Amino acid sequence: MRDVLDLGELHAEVTRKAIKHVHLSVLPPAGKVRVAAPQSMELDTLRLFVISKLAWIRSQQRKLQNQERETPREFLNKExxxxxxxxxxxxxxxxxxxxxxxxxxxxxxxxxxxxxxxxxxxxxxxxxxxxxxxxxxxxxxxxxxxxxxxxxxxxxxxxxxxxxxxxxxxxxxxxxxxxxxxxxxxxxxxxxxxxxxxxxxxxxxxxxxxxxxxxxxxxxxxxxxxxxxxxxxxxxxx
The missing domain is CATH 3.30.2010.10 (Metalloproteases ("zincins"), catalytic domain)
Structure with missing residues (x-):
């Protein structure tokens, strides 16, 4: 089961796993936020953690949105x-x-x-x-x-x-x-x-x-x- 943290304009998807530490990811291409959290960690604790990382999240989202991407490979000669x-x-x-x-x-x-x-x-x-x-x-x-x-x-x-x-x-x-x-x-x-x-x-x-x-x-x-x-x-x- 997945939870979603609603922080105004930012939404973070939370996945529970058998892990000891919180893992925060900002995913391409648009900067979707995903949190992998220990199964016993309270949602309010995770909310505070994500809030503390907001500056980093925004920075990562800007990098992803500005990063150059390859054109699709067509597998043609001289490509x-x-x-x-x-x-x-x-x-x-x-x-x-x-x-x-x-x-x-x-x-x-x-x-x-x-x-x-x-x-x-x-x-x-x-x-x-x-x-x-x-x-x-x-x-x-x-x-x-x-x-x-x-x-x-x-x-x-x-x-x-x-x-x-x-x-x-x-x-x-x-x-x-x-x-x-x-x-x-x-x-x-x-x-x-x-x-x-x-x-x-x-x-x-x-x-x-x-x-x-x-x-x-x-x-x-x-x-x-x-x-x-x-x-x-x-x-x-x-």
Missing amino acids: SHYLWGKRYLLEISFADAAPAVSLTPRKLQLQVRPGSAPARCEEVLDAWYRQQVRDVVPALLAKWEPLLGVKAARVFVQRMKTKWGSCTPESGYIRLNTDLAKKPPECLEYIVVHELVHLLEPTHNERFASIMAMYLPQWQHLRRQLNSLPVRHEDWSY
Whole structure:
């Protein structure tokens, strides 16, 4: 069952979960507010919490509404696609063989079976992007887990509409957005460190910021860089 906090012009959807801490999210494209709360927390307590975060919520909503978005991908030859921040031109070929993706210095070559629809091209390319992230993550974990003194139980790479990454401290699970493969490599590293730090501090409080600053001094610059880049065009239905 979901509750809704009515704060005048602002409405926050509340979902009860088996968690210890409150998680506040501002979702694209228009800045819908969602609160994940412990099952036992009173609604009035949540109301005060959201009110205390109103300035942050408004700031996040402005960023989302102003953020540049990619045009819809049509999967046509010479369409622009990106890997690790570098632009490639799409080149589609057809063969009666397993789908494949390869790179040249300027082209992203996508091979699919004859008659494949754009949705199938997107599916193949998404799987390839997911694997690019999976291939890089082990080295980042090997670097950062010992430095931070933490260990992720599992890392999932998946398509995510509303976040670049997430962490569930109770389980030790970390999730990373497939689209990070399209951004500069330092953006993925920032998100990996960000989520690992949540194993030490679940919230975005002063302790979280101080740990980030200690281990990744440029983290705020990287956050601004990532959030200034165009995000995937989505059909934002809830």
